[in-house]
Amino acid sequence: MNTRETLKINAKGHLEIGGADCTELAARFGTPLYVFDEKHIRNMIAVYRDTLREEYEGNGLILYASKAFCCEAMHTIAKQEGIGIDVVSGGELYTARKAGFPPQKIYMHGNNKLPHEIREGVDAGIGCFVVDAKIEADRIEAEAAARGRVQNVLLRVNPGVEAHTHAYVQTAAPDSKFGFSVAGGAAEEMTKYLLTKKHLRLRGFHCHIGSQIFEKKSFVLAAEKMLKFMADMKKKLGFEAEELNLGGGFGIWYSAEDRKIPAAGYREDIAALLATVKSGCAEYGLKRPFLLLEPGRSIVGEAGITLYTVGAIKEIPGIRKYLAVDGGMFENPRFCLYQSKYTAILANRAGETPTEPVAIAGKCCESGDLIGVNLLLPKAEPGDLLAVLSTGAYNYSMASNYNRNPIPPAVLVRDGQAEYIVRPQSYEDLVRNDAVPEFLK
Ligand code: LLP
Numbered sequence: 001m002n003t004r005e006t007l008k009i010n011a012k013g014h015l016e017i018g019g020a021d022c023t024e025l026a027a028r029f030g031t032p033l034y035v036f037d038e039k040h041i042r043n044m045i046a047v048y049r050d051t052l053r054e055e056y057e058g059n060g061l062i063l064y065a066s067k068a069f070c071c072e073a074m075h076t077i078a079k080q081e082g083i084g085i086d087v088v089s090g091g092e093l094y095t096a097r098k099a100g101f102p103p104q105k106i107y108m109h110g111n112n113k114l115p116h117e118i119r120e121g122v123d124a125g126i127g128c129f130v131v132d133a134k135i136e137a138d139r140i141e142a143e144a145a146a147r148g149r150v151q152n153v154l155l156r157v158n159p160g161v162e163a164h165t166h167a168y169v170q171t172a173a174p175d176s177k178f179g180f181s182v183a184g185g186a187a188e189e190m191t192k193y194l195l196t197k198k199h200l201r202l203r204g205f206h207c208h209i210g211s212q213i214f215e216k217k218s219f220v221l222a223a224e225k226m227l228k229f230m231a232d233m234k235k236k237l238g239f240e241a242e243e244l245n246l247g248g249g250f251g252i253w254y255s256a257e258d259r260k261i262p263a264a265g266y267r268e269d270i271a272a273l274l275a276t277v278k279s280g281c282a283e284y285g286l287k288r289p290f291l292l293l294e295p296g297r298s299i300v301g302e303a304g305i306t307l308y309t310v311g312a313i314k315e316i317p318g319i320r321k322y323l324a325v326d327g328g329m330f331e332n333p334r335f336c337l338y339q340s341k342y343t344a345i346l347a348n349r350a351g352e353t354p355t356e357p358v359a360i361a362g363k364c365c366e367s368g369d370l371i372g373v374n375l376l377l378p379k380a381e382p383g384d385l386l387a388v389l390s391t392g393a394y395n396y397s398m399a400s401n402y403n404r405n406p407i408p409p410a411v412l413v414r415d416g417q418a419e420y421i422v423r424p425q426s427y428e429d430l431v432r433n434d435a436v437p438e439f440l441k
Contacts, residue, residue, distance in 0.1 A: 006037045006303060007389070015347035015387050017305055019416035022347035026307050026385050029418070032327035033307045034396050034410035036069075036421070038077070040303035041392075045081045047263050048295055051270040056278070056291055063107055065248045065296030066092045068393040073412055073421035074300070075099035084127070086294050090117040097124060107154075107245070107292070111177050112136075119143055128152045130206045130245070132179060137194055144199035154206040154245055155180065155194060157187045159225035163210035163218040163249065166338050179207065182229050191233055202239070204289055205230065208247025211297060214259055216269050220276045222246065227280030234286065245292035246273065252301040254390045255341035266298065297393040304392020306332065306408075307347060310384040311363075320373075321358045323380055328362015329369045330402040332388070332395045336368055344375045347387040352378035360386070364403045396422065404430050 008016050015022045018037035025035060048062040062083040066075070075096045078085050084105030087093045096106055106126040110117070113129070113136050121129060122143040131137050131153050144151040158179035180187040187205075194202040209222045223246055234240045250269065253260040261269075270293070281288045308325035315321045334340040344360060346352065354376035362369040371388060380386070399407045406425035411418040 006040045007305070009350040013349060013351040015345055015350040018413035020413045020418050022305075022307055022387055023385055025411065025413075025418055026309070026347075029409060029411055029420075030424070031307050031309045031385070032325070032331055032408040034304060034331075034391065034408055034422070035307060035418070036300070036304045036392055036410060036412050038303075038412050038414045041074075041077055041300055042081060043263065044266070044295075044299045044303070045078070045083055047266050048270060048293060048299075049081065049083055051267050052274070052291065052293070055271045055274045056288075059288060060291030060293075061105065063105075063245075063292055063294045064299055065294045066096065067397055068296030069300045069304070069395075069397050070095055071396075071410065071422050072099040075101050084292075086130075090114070090120050093117070093120055093124065093126070103127065107294075109156075113139075115139055122147065122149070122151060128154055128203065130154045130156050131190075131194065132156045134190065134193065137190075137197065137200065141197045141199045150199050150201050152203050153194065153200050154204055154243060155187065155190055155202065157182060157205045157207050157226065157229060159207050159209070159222050159229065161207075161209045161218055161222040161225060163213045163222075164215050165210045165212045165249075165251075182225065187229065188233065188236065191239060192237060195237065195239060202241075204241030204243035204245070206245035206247065206292075208294065209249060211249050212251045213249045214251040216272055219246070219249070219269070219273050223273055223276040224280060227277065227284060227286065230286055230289070231284035234284075240286065241289055242287075243292065244277065244289040245294065246277075248294040248296050248298075250295055250298040252298055252390060252393070254301075255343050257341055299393075301393035302390050304390070304395070306388045306391040306395065308360075308386045308388070310380050310382055310386055313380065313382060321356065322361045323358045323377070323386070324361045324363060325371070325386055326363060327408065328364045328371070328405070329366065330362070330364060330405045331399045331408050332362075332371055332391060333398050333400070334394060335370050335372050337398075340372070342372045342375065342391070343389045344372070344377060345387045345389065346378055346380055347385040349378055349384065350387075354378055360388070363405070401425075401430060406430060 063086045064078045086107045088109045103125040104127040107128045108121045111132045156179040158181045180190045312324040357374045359373040360371040409424040410422040412421045
């Protein structure tokens, strides 16, 4: 269920993902190519869903965080597995609607939901908005009122928990654009405000303390703070929350610096979080809320790899060796953004022992366009097939057309069979929205 089960080296010494030989995938679909193992995705969804069922009487819902990897096939899998999703834009909502996702199981996030996104969400009949600003509450109220409806909402609360992860993906520190702080009373004020709205039904609270977190303590602490806040709101305002959403954030394995968590490890961490909620409810005399978790990375991250063809190789004696590949920051900007660490394998010579550290460079006109530095590989040659592991989350979803490079396609593998889930972009796709005004002609 972790990378070790998704990937293996076959008798030919080739890397396999989900039973498909990577050299055959590259020959059929070309490179760069995002590849996802369906079984891994479904297994990880099951870990969350089943732990909630077994450890919390099923009184809740797992929401897949679409932002990690969003396309119709991914939403189709989430729908088939019976979980919900969170969306953070009109585009993600549109994708979910195209996949026929049940609107009631869609939660909409965002720190600045645009008026048209709010309208689209209300029109679609989505289950819940997670309110992150007063102006949003007013706009949702107006849209619901115009349709004679009452819209469920949660309030995004900042519990003030510092999670140990990269600063850019930390969202509940005191200085954050997200949520209403418990400290200082902003969250209480906003709770009061939401309770005055006739066309909003405040179901409860949401928090998300960050991403790629391994510290179980951080999640537990956030849950404790949220329960304390719920108890305060009950005491002060007579408002008892029916729902608690504890966000996403569980870390995955990228490189030797990370722990490789087996399915049982995730189960244990989720169970610990649920136990905190149960004991907190008992301590404060609260009824157990309907509980939501929003995993993204841990569902799809290790399910995905990216395949590249090695091209130019440049060695600067005593300094560094660069292997340039046919991808780069346009399809994986995470090293540029967060100095993220990855593990790479020569997929056509996967049995060989890694002997030298290399920097993997992209093809963009920018010195910082790297996928990683100091990755250990056997001595590579132009034409070798390179696989970068754990690229399933926040790679395709953060891709761009920088340098007018087409965004690579994605395929889903089931028992050795692969099909497109995102088709390749053509050059024509790149110019599709270009316009040349008459006055230029
Ligand atoms: N819920 C909310 C409200 C979130 O903001 C996020 C992630 C999640 C759930 C899912 O968290 P996950 O389980 O995936 O950690 N681009 C960055 C990650 C940004 C995460 C943003 N929010 C990266 O590539 O590492």
